[in-house]
Amino acid sequence: MLYNLFATAYDWWCALGEKLSLPQALVSGIGMLAVCVVVLAFMLVLCLFLVYLERKVAGHIQHRYGPMRVGPHGVFQTVADAIKILMKEDIVPRKADYLLHLISPGIVFLACFMAFLILPFGERLQVKDLDIGILYVFAVSSFAVIGIVLAGWSSNNKWSMLGGMRAAAQMVSYEVPLVLSLLVVVMYTGSLRLGAIVQYQQDNSWFVFTVPGLIGFVIYLIAATAEVNRTPFDLPESESELVGGYNTEYSGMKFALFFLAEFLNMFIAAAIGATFFLGGWDLFDLAYLHGTAAFLIKTLGIVLLLMWFRWTFPRLRVDRLMEFGWKFLLPVAFANILLAGFIIKWGEIVN
């Protein structure tokens, strides 16, 4: 199976290291580096694909074709864009904080990269199945807020700063219902490990088919859309209000990092959603779709849903956004946890 390929290769490398009696640190160091390179390469290819997909989806929703010129149906458009953006001049505003301006896109991208390390693409196709998996995802994705706020602050531009402030407020407040919605799943499975969560769904049923799971999934989708700053929650970079928000003063590769991170974050949000609520790599025990393909289909399904949102909805206003998050989403998420608690206890009593 293809998805075992990487794991087998890693095992083979470790065995080889042992046979050649190389120092343990060197073997694992090179192994990790290789893993990072593979993951990074995958992320970049994925990005190219997602950007192309978004443009095509947007095009067809908007009664046009989207990119058509570079390659058949414009498939190489994003490659051309990537080359173009790599060669662009890096402009830093004169009064910007140079260091912070430099590192903030890196922080945002790094957060993304770290979250990628534990996404369970298949039963063994996962860089590391941490015991505290989901906690780790939230820990590293909170990083991104710092990067965005720094970007807004360091650009020394009022629009950027407003965007950064909005991003901080929004991402911090929507993180709470986001975590609470996933907590329901954790209550059922009793494990934070992503592998265990998928395993539980394989043994029982997908969480989206249970009542608390379904409510949790809806909350998760809304909160995740806000977390990755996409329409209708794209306030931090709302181009019609804040020009470009926190990335107004960014160009070239630095801008590209923000841009890539945005798409990767969307993929991560979709992947976590697929893992927690849609059974991850499980697909009704259809053997030929078992594994990575099933996972990717589900994830891309959610990604397409998010894209559909983006090209249909207008944007919320900042105060309504906060109200919606704190006054509606959060209480519902708490009520959902209570409900899940009752159901679990009821099940125990009945049995």
Added chain:
Amino acid sequence: MSVKTETMYLNMGPQHPSTHGVLRIGLEIDGEVVIKGTPDIGYLHRGMEKIAESSTYIKYVVMLDRTDYPCALTNEMAYILPVEKLLGCEVPARAQFIRTITMELNRIASHLLFFGTFGVDMGAITPINYAFRERELILDLLDDLSGQRLLYHYFRIGGVYRDLPQGWTERAMKFVKWMRDRLVEYDRLLSTNAIFIDRLRGVGIVSREDALAWGFTGPNMRASGVKFDLRKDEPYCAYQGLDFEVPTGKHGDCLDRYTMRMEEMYESTRIIEQAIAKLPEGEIRTKVPMRVKLPKGEWYGRVAGARGEHGCYIVSDGGASPYRLKIRAPSFSNLQILEKMLVGCKIADVVAIIGSVDISLGDVDR
């Protein structure tokens, strides 16, 4: 403990995606709340009124297209109306009907532009693509009449430039049918969207008194509950015998101003339909002297443009060119209340308010 806080001065425009051209607003903000907003205009000033003084009456019509460019034909009409009256031209009935039809088509095109850009202001990027698809059909229709897509110069003193080409009325009727279906589609896409309504309801309220006192005209005024439409109350061209409603709002907020325009588009399709059905045969232009000279005096002509009352105030000293020509620009007058509306709203509302008032900077600055 009290912390000393400062307000922030934010320069919005003239290069800002949502100021619809080159409007600059100096915003004083406290967090996201606007304390004071000062509009600054004049970036697109071309001295239209001064140019009139060195032009002739016939030649000047072409300049008027360039004021409120999304709705060019009503500009021409506002100027031609008093000139024709003074010359005592008997404009043929067919020309009057053609004028009515083309002006209403132009009004729909202008409102479509509003619909699309307003959607973008609100963060919905899709509607503009639909709006422009329909707008393109109108531009094609008007292009066939005048040879221009935007700045038509189709109306002449005493009539119109050319007669309708063969099959044009059928195409216009086909467009009307198509447009009505699309209006239902627009409502499903944007007008009934909960987020959209939530953003606009109760934002930028202009009371009936304010609307009258600050010189609001057109859909903006009607949104505040003033039932007044020059097409109905002071009919010109062929509007007299046509049956259409004048939609009026209740609250005078952004949502009402948006709804007015959507409903006006529907009414416009009704006007076009009736006007085409009643279209008489005959001449399209009367003879006017090569050198138009107006008698000494002052005159004002006004028509209902897409943005409000287009007016032309002509002062003549008896010569071949106006002594002074004042264009009453609806966008300019509608912009006056902006400073009052902006107080206390959020930055996102600023965009909503500017968008809903639907200014055209070519019209504001002239």
